[in-house]
Amino acid sequence: MALSLEKGLGIHPHALLVREQRAEVLASNLANADTPGYKARDLDFQSALQNAQKRQGFTMQRTNERHFTVTLRGGGDEKFRVPNQPDTGDGNTVDVQVERNLYLRNAMEYQASLRFLTDRIQGLNKALGGSGGR
Helix, strand or coil, X not given: CCCCHHHHHCCHHHHHHHHHHHHHHHHHHHHCCCXXXXXXXXXXXXXXXXXXXXXXXXXXXXXXXXXCCCCCCCCCCEXXXXXXXXXXXXCCCCCHHHHHHHHHHHHHHHHHHHHHHHHHHHHHHHHCCCCCCC
């Protein structure tokens, strides 16, 4: 029986890459908070994850009727954010508080993806006869 490293790691490497990409976009928004005319952007996580999976040849499948259905929609990864407040006069749509909160949430989700990936690698190592300890 052949061991597929990609199947063993699951979706976690792809999610980690998309979270990293989103962190860059959110950091760019924060850096341009005072730039006149700058439009806040964000990543369409579902679309970015789907594109990352296509590049790696990975697809999600339901293997049990009790699994949640996951729908991945196509389209561009990066989108302009709809501002919560009316235009401030300079055309900039960055809301610093919103961007900081989104950046913090994305950082926590990145850490969770990293933890899941680490656990998967340790589990595979243990299954292959390695120590798998921390």
